[in-house]
Amino acid sequence: MTNLHTELKESIIEQLNLEDMEPADISNDEPLFGDGLGLDSIDALELIVLLEKDYGIKLTDPAQGKEIFVSINQMAQFIEENRTK
Amino acid sequence: MADVTWLWFLKQKKNKMSNQFYIQDWVKIKNGEIFNSGKLIFESTEKELNLFLKECYEFLEIKYPKFHKMDGLSKLGILGSEIIFRKNKPTKDTALVISNNASSLETDKQFQESTKTFASPALFVYTLPNIVLGEISIKYKLQSENAFFISEDFNAGLLKDYSESLLSSEKTSRVLCGWLDLQNGEYDVFLCLVSKEKNIPFSEESLKKLYCAENDKPTHRT
Numbered sequence: 001m002t003n004l005h006t007e008l009k010e011s012i013i014e015q016l017n018l019e020d021m022e023p024a025d026i027s028n029d030e031p032l033f034g035d036g037l038g039l040d041s042i043d044a045l046e047l048i049v050l051l052e053k054d055y056g057i058k059l060t061d062p063a064q065g066k067e068i069f070v071s072i073n074q075m076a077q078f079i080e081e082n083r084t085k
Numbered sequence: 086m087a088d089v090t091w092l093w094f095l096k097q098k099k100n101k102m103s104n105q106f107y108i109q110d111w112v113k114i115k116n117g118e119i120f121n122s123g124k125l126i127f128e129s130t131e132k133e134l135n136l137f138l139k140e141c142y143e144f145l146e147i148k149y150p151k152f153h154k155m156d157g158l159s160k161l162g163i164l165g166s167e168i169i170f171r172k173n174k175p176t177k178d179t180a181l182v183i184s185n186n187a188s189s190l191e192t193d194k195q196f197q198e199s200t201k202t203f204a205s206p207a208l209f210v211y212t213l214p215n216i217v218l219g220e221i222s223i224k225y226k227l228q229s230e231n232a233f234f235i236s237e238d239f240n241a242g243l244l245k246d247y248s249e250s251l252l253s254s255e256k257t258s259r260v261l262c263g264w265l266d267l268q269n270g271e272y273d274v275f276l277c278l279v280s281k282e283k284n285i286p287f288s289e290e291s292l293k294k295l296y297c298a299e300n301d302k303p304t305h306r307t
């Protein structure tokens with residue numbers, strides 16, 4: 001697991017107020033929405049904000065989120081390829 | 086004619102009796118203390134609102150992760166209703182009639198602050214006072230009438246009239262009504278469950294009396 005994976009998990013827990021969770025509770029390939037972490041549509045918007053705030057990535061098409069926020073692995077890969085900070 | 090008058094009298098009396106409602110249970114959360122039906126059930130010296138709310142959540146052993154994502158007003162609403170509903174299982178038609186002074190101002194200010202950098206969607210969704218009614222309805226699976234009033238002070242008459250109207254018209258069999266206020270980190274919660282189950286008669290006077298009961302200094306005039 002890279003530093004980015006851990007950093008992402010910590011940010012998600014903090015940003016989305018997942019109070020009872022630790023980074024170790026989130027596996028890299030676990031679905032973030034639906035049966036996995038159980039995030040909802042407002043969480044998806046918060047993740048879009050997180051990408052812009054922490055990594056300088058501005059999603060022009062919110063529908064992109066569906067492909068990016070599949071799992072921590074998917075998010076980390078997208079961030080590595082597109083980050084501006 | 087005398088018989089007709091007598092029958093009319095009996096009918097009126099029956100209607101009056103069947104339209105008598107009672108405060109079945111009530112909860113008060115203020116100044117680090119939680120009272121349930123007049124009995125102190127929890128106290129804390131924690132001054133920071135979110136930490137106090139978390140202490141209450143843990144004390145009540147609520148298992149509802151969504152709680153942590155809510156704003157202060159909704160958390161207070163969930164805590165208050167949990168105390169009442171765990172003893173008195175709500176029916177699907179249990180109505181919600183709540184009022185306050187500050188509306189959602191606490192969250193409105195936080196959201197406005199967030200817009201200086203990155204506007205928070207999670208805060209934005211709580212910038213209406215009646216969102217707490219939705220949160221309570223979701224948690225307890227209510228599909229009922231609900232109303233949130235903003236009034237200058239605790240208005241027992243308004244709560245009594247509106248709740249009684251819902252009960253008398255048989256739109257509901259129970260109403261959770263009261264005051265749910267949060268401003269500048271100070272909270273004042275008074276919720277009561279009203280039904281036909283005999284206890285304290287539901288009246289403007291009893292609402293005022295119970296609201297003031299544990300308040301040395303009510304934040305709002307009555």
